[in-house]
Amino acid sequence: KAGVTQTPRYLIKTRGQQVTLSCSPISGHRSVSWYQQTPGQGLQFLFEYFSETQRNKGNFPGRFSGRQFSNSRSEMNVSTLELGDSALYLCASGYAGPTETQYFGPGTRLLVL
Amino acid sequence: AQSVTQLGSHVSVSEGALVLLRCNYSSSVPPYLFWYVQYPNQGLQLLLKYTTGATLVKGINGFEAEFKKSETSFHLTKPSAHMSDAAEYFCAVSDSGTGGFKTIFGAGTRLFVKA
Numbered sequence: 001k002a003g004v005t006q007t008p009r010y011l012i013k014t015r016g017q018q019v020t021l022s023c024s025p026i027s028g029h030r031s032v033s034w035y036q037q038t039p040g041q042g043l044q045f046l047f048e049y050f051s052e053t054q055r056n057k058g059n060f061p062g063r064f065s066g067r068q069f070s071n072s073r074s075e076m077n078v079s080t081l082e083l084g085d086s087a088l089y090l091c092a093s094g095y096a097g098p099t100e101t102q103y104f105g106p107g108t109r110l111l112v113l
Numbered sequence: 114a115q116s117v118t119q120l121g122s123h124v125s126v127s128e129g130a131l132v133l134l135r136c137n138y139s140s141s142v143p144p145y146l147f148w149y150v151q152y153p154n155q156g157l158q159l160l161l162k163y164t165t166g167a168t169l170v171k172g173i174n175g176f177e178a179e180f181k182k183s184e185t186s187f188h189l190t191k192p193s194a195h196m197s198d199a200a201e202y203f204c205a206v207s208d209s210g211t212g213g214f215k216t217i218f219g220a221g222t223r224l225f226v227k228a
Binding site: 004033035042043044045048055056058090092099101102103104105106107 | 156162207217218
């Protein structure tokens with residue numbers, strides 16, 4: 001089975017721009033979660049989608065949004081980028097719930113200048 | 114609210130020595146607990162998880178962890194460290210509230226293995 005894939009792997013943007021990151025989960029997985037990883041804040045939960053519905057979200061401003069398509073692929077969007085948005089964005093997929101193993105992609109490293 | 118505390122941001126051991134990485138959690142019952150490992154420039158990989166049942170959980174690469182409810186701990190151990198164990202380790206608790214779930218991670222512990 002192919003693993004979780006994320007595109008692009010690296011991205012450089014400037015302040016004020018917007019960015020869209022993509023995540024393709026493992027075949028059969030319907031849950032996709034997004035995390036932001038930074039040296040200062042560690043791994044922080046952004047949101048979780050299941051069957052195209054956002055079921056849970058973390059404490060991030062409205063500039064961070066996401067969606068999931070019928071094939072379970074997910075995108076996250078960050079509008080009006082700030083320097084502090086520079087981070088590794090990780091996507092994880094799983095079957096359904098909190099006891100399930102999450103399988104992580106390699107991440108997208110975003111640098112905001 | 115769920116929370117995870119990992120004691121020690123850095124741990125250094127000699128090759129062949131015992132590895133002990135500490136994790137304490139705060140959670141509603143039942144807690145779903147995980148240990149993940151992250152190698153440089155890679156995503157996270159599951160080492161082991163506790164959901165229900167036996168409190169001593171065995172994972173990959175010789176790691177194991179024991180769930181101790183009375184101590185709210187889920188420490189990770191390995192009897193003999195190998196150079197390839199050098200990585201960052203994250204303890205996590207999963208919350209099943211409001212129909213969905215989210216995973217709360219600890220700050221991570223970087224393990225150094227000396228030859």
